[in-house]
Amino acid sequence: xxxIDCLGEFCPVPVLKIKAExxxxxxxxxxxxxxxxxxxxxxxxxxxxKTNISVSSDxxxxxxxxxxxxxx
Numbered sequence: 001x002x003x004i005d006c007l008g009e010f011c012p013v014p015v016l017k018i019k020a021e022x023x024x025x026x027x028x029x030x031x032x033x034x035x036x037x038x039x040x041x042x043x044x045x046x047x048x049x050k051t052n053i054s055v056s057s058d059x060x061x062x063x064x065x066x067x068x069x070x071x072x
Contacts, residue, residue, distance in 0.1 A: 002031040007064075009035070011043045018044065022053065022071055030070040041065050 004021060006014040014035060021031055035041060041057055044067060048055050054070040 004033045006035045014040045015047050033067040035065050
């Protein structure tokens, strides 16, 4: 699975990276975004909640999230 490293980056940079990757993938494809800012996590959930994009996240370490983005 492709991983996009957004450690240390604030919005809107991660959202812009996600949008760029979504243009490159097809329906059913997924990729992972890694972030260390809870505000980025919330921004991603808010931005894609009313789209054909599935967003799931897991805090894998204290303050580090892996977010799986799937194009439906």
